[in-house]
Amino acid sequence: MQNALLGKRILATQANEFMGPAFCEVFTEQGADVVKSCEELSTAAAVEQVVSSAGPIDVLVANLSILAPSTPSSDVGEEEWQSVFAALVDPLPRLIKAVVPLFARRGGGKILVIGSASALRGMKRASTYSAARGAQLAYVQAVGVELAPQNIQVNAIAQNLVDNPTHFPATVQANPKFQERLAREVPLGRLVMAREDALFAAYLCSEAANCFVGQVFPVSGGWATK
Numbered sequence: 001m002q003n004a005l006l007g008k009r010i011l012a013t014q015a016n017e018f019m020g021p022a023f024c025e026v027f028t029e030q031g032a033d034v035v036k037s038c039e040e041l042s043t044a045a046a047v048e049q050v051v052s053s054a055g056p057i058d059v060l061v062a063n064l065s066i067l068a069p070s071t072p073s074s075d076v077g078e079e080e081w082q083s084v085f086a087a088l089v090d091p092l093p094r095l096i097k098a099v100v101p102l103f104a105r106r107g108g109g110k111i112l113v114i115g116s117a118s119a120l121r122g123m124k125r126a127s128t129y130s131a132a133r134g135a136q137l138a139y140v141q142a143v144g145v146e147l148a149p150q151n152i153q154v155n156a157i158a159q160n161l162v163d164n165p166t167h168f169p170a171t172v173q174a175n176p177k178f179q180e181r182l183a184r185e186v187p188l189g190r191l192v193m194a195r196e197d198a199l200f201a202a203y204l205c206s207e208a209a210n211c212f213v214g215q216v217f218p219v220s221g222g223w224a225t226k
Contacts, residue, residue, distance in 0.1 A: 004206040006031030010059040011051070013037050013095075018065030018166045019114050019159075019197060026198035027205070032059075041091035051098040059110045059205045060099050064088050064136075065166050068118070068129040076128050088132040092139055100152065108151030112204050113140050115216070117160035117224035133158075137216050144214020155204055155212050159219040161185075162192040188221030 010027050014020050015036035024034045035054040041047050041064075051057075066087045069080055092113065103109030118126055119134035137156055144154040161168075161182070168191060172178055182190060197219050203209055204217070218224040 003031040004202055004208065008032045008058045008205065009035065009054075009056060010061060010205060011035045011037060011054045011057045011099075012061040012063055013039075013041060013050070013091075014063045014065055018063055019162070019164055019194065019201075020063050022164070022194035022198045023061060023063065023114075023201055026195060026202050027061075030202045030206075032202075032205075041094065042086065044094050044097070047091065047094040047098050051095070051102070056106070057099070057102070057109070058106070059112065060095060061201070061205065062092060062095055062111065062113045064091060064114065066129075067166065068126060070125040071128065072125055073127040080128055084128045084132045085135070088129075089135045089139070092136065096143060100147065100150075103152050104150055109153075110205055110209075111143075111152065111154040112201060113137075113154070113156040114201070115140070115156045115158045117158045117218050117220045120158055120216075120218060120224045121226075140216065141214045148213040153210060153213055155209075155214065156216045157197070157201060157204070157219050158216050158224065159192070159197060161220050161223050162197045163194045185226070186221040186223050187226055190221065192219055192221050 005027055010032045012020055012024055015024055016038045024036055027034045037050050039050050071080060113136055115136045116133040118130040119137050123130060137158060140154055140156040147154055
């Protein structure tokens with residue numbers, strides 16, 4: 001799959017967080033011209049500015065991340081609920097509204113949302129985060145089938161237990177209890193490497209993946225399908 005993205009211009013949001021650094025590195029290796037955005041996406045105007053500043057693009061990678069709250073469901077307050085959805089869900093329709101007209105004029109494009117497998121398998125003390133990640137995936141499925149006739153493919157990676165500095169920093173990985181959890185819950189027996197995830201993302205951004213529409217791909221070392 002060498003140079004699978006040759007000639008592609010990719011806009012990656014939150015490029016300095018979550019999967020951003022690993023993805024941008026691999027996309028560049030695969031021949032893409034990567035536009036790295038670290039700007040806030042909290043308003044429609046901010047999103048319009050990010051997309052406008054990027055110039056012509058072939059692919060949008062919506063890498064959206066926050067530290068997941070661990071509040072018991074009965075204690076979740078309005079502020080937590082609204083802030084998590086504001087960070088993970090609200091930017092998506094803004095991004096779609098900004099990039100779809102550009103893609104339509106160019107004859108097509110791709111949108112890849114980097115989501116979480118917490119939407120696919122229940123997790124204790126993760127109700128707010130899981131609900132927001134679930135909303136992301138439902139949105140991808142709906143928009144994916146809607147935009148497919150315009151040659152715009154919208155898909156998502158639903159990941160968990162992938163090596164990244166946001167959720168699994170070195171201090172977490174060094175904890176013996178975490179290693180016990182990996183052995184107990186993950187059929188793979190280890191974290192998915194960031195590069196493994198990034199190479200799969202590169203494939204989904206390439207012309208080889210034109211057949212995928214509104215699909216959600218779990219990447220979790222078997223955790224989501226165990």
